[in-house]
Amino acid sequence: MAEYPNSFQKLLDSFRRLPQVGNKAAIRFVYAVLSMSDEEVRVFAENLVKIKQSLRKCKQCNNLCEEELCNICKNPARDYGTICVVTSSKDVVAMENVGQYQGVYHVLDGEISPSKGVLPDDLHIANLLLKIDDRVKEVIIATNSTVDGEITAMYISKLLNGKPIIVSRLAHGIPIGGQLDYADERTLIKALEGRTRY
Numbered sequence: 700m701a702e703y704p705n706s707f708q709k710l711l712d713s714f715r716r717l718p719q720v721g722n723k724a725a726i727r728f729v730y731a732v733l734s735m736s737d738e739e740v741r742v743f744a745e746n747l748v749k750i751k752q753s754l755r756k757c758k759q760c761n762n763l764c765e766e767e768l769c770n771i772c773k774n775p776a777r778d779y780g781t782i783c784v785v786t787s788s789k790d791v792v793a794m795e796n797v798g799q800y801q802g803v804y805h806v807l808d809g810e811i812s813p814s815k816g817v818l819p820d821d822l823h824i825a826n827l828l829l830k831i832d833d834r835v836k837e838v839i840i841a842t843n844s845t846v847d848g849e850i851t852a853m854y855i856s857k858l859l860n861g862k863p864i865i866v867s868r869l870a871h872g873i874p875i876g877g878q879l880d881y882a883d884e885r886t887l888i889k890a891l892e893g894r895t896r897y
């Protein structure tokens with residue numbers, strides 16, 4: 700069997716680590732890199748290293764950012780009384796693109812999953828509870844409409860039960876089994892407007 704040169708194979712293996720990238724796509728990517736200028740390749744490689752060095756989690760909401768607090772938590776115009784609980788930073792971007800939500804976020808960094816062995820303690824749930832103070836009026840649970848997303852939503856709503864706040868679920872409009880970051884903007888607006896009280 701013909702083999703690729705060592706450095707070709709190494710880059711191919713790196714690309715194959717990306718989600719949904721099979722052998723054929725990885726080979727295409729390697730050829731794409733080979734067609735770049737030296738300068739383009741240098742910038743590409745530098746960006747990979749830089750993102751790991753400069754990105755961190757917002758101290759307040761766990762969203763990805765480059766400083767202690769993300770731009771949303773730093774913005775005094777945001778409504779700190781409304782917290783939207785999402786699975787990942789991707790969902791923050793999806794919600795922000797809609798431009799209708801004025802509150803702040805709390806990123807869980809995953810969902811409770813009995814099948815994958817993800818427990819509540821593996822997620823940022825405990826520090827969500829710590830954030831519930833007198834200022835907070837509503838927590839909108841916007842986890843995915845998947846089995847794991849529903850389990851997570853149920854778990855959090857039970858924890859918040861008894862607190863003097865509204866707990867609502869972003870469900871209406873998001874297809875069952877659907878992921879928030881794949882929903883289009885109109886669907887998300889409807890989901891936000893039509894949120895139901897737990």
Ligand SMILES: [Zn+2]
Binds near residue numbers: 770772
């Ligand atoms: Zn933040």
